[in-house]
Amino acid sequence: MRSWPAPEVPSLSAAGLPAPALQLHLHDTGTGTVRPTAPGDTARMYVCGITPYDATHLGHANTYLAFDLVNRVWRDLGHTVHYVQNATDVDDPLLERARQTGEDWRELAEREIALFREDMTELRVLPPDQYIGAVEAIPMIVEMIEKLRAKDATYTVDGDLYFPVAADPGFGEVSRLSREAMMPLFAERGGDPGREGKEDALDALLWLAQRPGEPGWESPFGTGRPGWHVECSAISIEYLGMAFDVEGGGSDLAFPHHEMGASHAQVATGERPHARAYVHAGMVGLDGEKMSKSKGNLVFVSALRRSGTDPMAIRLALLAHHYRSDWEWTAEQLDAAAARLGRWRAAVLRPAGPPAGPVADAVRRHLADDLDAPAALVEIDRWAERAAAGEGTDEAAPARIRAIADALLGVTLH
Numbered sequence: 248m249r250s251w252p253a254p255e256v257p258s259l260s261a262a263g264l265p266a267p268a269l270q271l272h273l274h275d276t277g278t279g280t281v282r283p284t285a286p287g288d289t290a291r292m293y294v295c296g297i298t299p300y301d302a303t304h305l306g307h308a309n310t311y312l313a314f315d316l317v318n319r320v321w322r323d324l325g326h327t328v329h330y331v332q333n334a335t336d337v338d339d340p341l342l343e344r345a346r347q348t349g350e351d352w353r354e355l356a357e358r359e360i361a362l363f364r365e366d367m368t369e370l371r372v373l374p375p376d377q378y379i380g381a382v383e384a385i386p387m388i389v390e391m392i393e394k395l396r397a398k399d400a401t402y403t404v405d406g407d408l409y410f411p412v413a414a415d416p417g418f419g420e421v422s423r424l425s426r427e428a429m430m431p432l433f434a435e436r437g438g439d440p441g442r443e444g445k446e447d448a449l450d451a452l453l454w455l456a457q458r459p460g461e462p463g464w465e466s467p468f469g470t471g472r473p474g475w476h477v478e479c480s481a482i483s484i485e486y487l488g489m490a491f492d493v494e495g496g497g498s499d500l501a502f503p504h505h506e507m508g509a510s511h512a513q514v515a516t517g518e519r520p521h522a523r524a525y526v527h528a529g530m531v532g533l534d535g536e537k538m539s540k541s542k543g544n545l546v547f548v549s550a551l552r553r554s555g556t557d558p559m560a561i562r563l564a565l566l567a568h569h570y571r572s573d574w575e576w577t578a579e580q581l582d583a584a585a586a587r588l589g590r591w592r593a594a595v596l597r598p599a600g601p602p603a604g605p606v607a608d609a610v611r612r613h614l615a616d617d618l619d620a621p622a623a624l625v626e627i628d629r630w631a632e633r634a635a636a637g638e639g640t641d642e643a644a645p646a647r648i649r650a651i652a653d654a655l656l657g658v659t660l661h
């Protein structure tokens with residue numbers, strides 16, 4: 248599928264702020280620790296995309312911004328970034344919504360993906376190099392399921408194909424949850440622990456035989472459609488190979504989605520690990536509950552944009568929270584972010600200010616430390632405050648601060 252246009256990313260080295268010898272450290276769910284990402288020249292990242300049955304809400308935006316920071320920090324440190332994202336453009340919730348509204352499921356998916364592209368463009372989120380829909384990925388998904396079949400790591404229940412989690416000795420290493428903890432999450436997040444005929448309640452669906460009124464694609468194991476986890480597993484290894492640097496998503500994807508995806512990939516290829524780090528963003532809530540399409544307690548990025556909100560203020564409102572924390576959205580946070588943006592913009596319009604070098608060092612240090620964006624924002628606040636008070640005579644500083652905010656935080660101050 249088409250990705251979306253890339254925003255300009257200024258080079259801080261070219262702006263007179265050469266990159267220091269730093270490593271980006273990120274919290275890895277698989278070990279429960281903050282660890283250095285140690286990518287080669289090319290850093291490889293897969294981030295789970297939307298299921299396009301409704302518009303992008305602030306929870307989604309928050310998750311994609313977290314990984315946009317990963318992308319920006321790696322680039323600043325001199326890496327090329329190979330970034331892949333999917334869109335789950337055929338799955339139960341999408342088909343169900345289309346059934347409810349009488350819309351064609353393909354049109355629904357296409358419309359919501361178009362809106363997502365617009366939202367990401369406006370928020371200045373760097374686009375993936377490959378943006379791949381589940382439907383277009385069916386040939387690679389089928390190929391992957393064939394590899395699992397060749398390893399005897401599938402079985403059928405009434406014509407539907409399942410993956411036995413017992414096939415992967417590493418099952419459980421992504422989320423590090425006990426079986427007792429896995430069970431309710433599996434049921435809550437699209438699994439079918441109660442289905443009769445399964446070898447293990449936790450076994451994951453690989454291929455669902457075509458149901459009446461639903462789409463299906465031919466395959467050596469019958470006409471049907473792919474399960475959810477095998478979609479991301481197949482797309483990620485097709486484009487990035489095994490042991491890529493970061494697999495990302497919201498914390499609700501750690502189990503079962505990233506756990507199952509890793510097991511599929513590890514069994515199919517005989518290699519491990521699937522990703523070197525599994526990185527998860529916190530959940531954004533509204534009125535006491537996680538924002539979710541199924542609950543309907545949503546604030547849409549597109550609705551805020553339509554009502555005239557500056558996308559850079561949305562960006563600052565989200566970055567004011569650490570990516571791993573769970574938090575609640577309130578309208579006041581947007582007001583505070585707009586005020587902050589105004590202060591920054593006014594400060595960089597001044598002819599001079601305190602030197603930008605120490606600000607660049609501090610922002611880079613905070614971001615390299617598990618993306619501490621809130622602390623990075625405070626560094627720019629301090630500079631803006633001092634510049635506004637008439638401190639400093641460095642005439643290169645305002646343009647450099649602009650470049651720092653743009654390159655590292657994705658916030659343009661024009």
Ligand code: 5CA
Pocket residue numbers: 295296297298299305306307309310333334335479495496497498499500528529530531532537538539
């Ligand atoms: N298509 C699958 C991933 S392959 C999916 O989970 N789609 S989604 O549209 O439900 O979510 C897209 C991304 O937004 C996921 O990473 C999910 O973890 C994240 N997300 C969903 N709700 C929230 C929320 N309230 N706060 C933060 N992130 C969220």
Ligand code: ZN
Pocket residue numbers: 294295296333479504
């Ligand atoms: Zn996914």
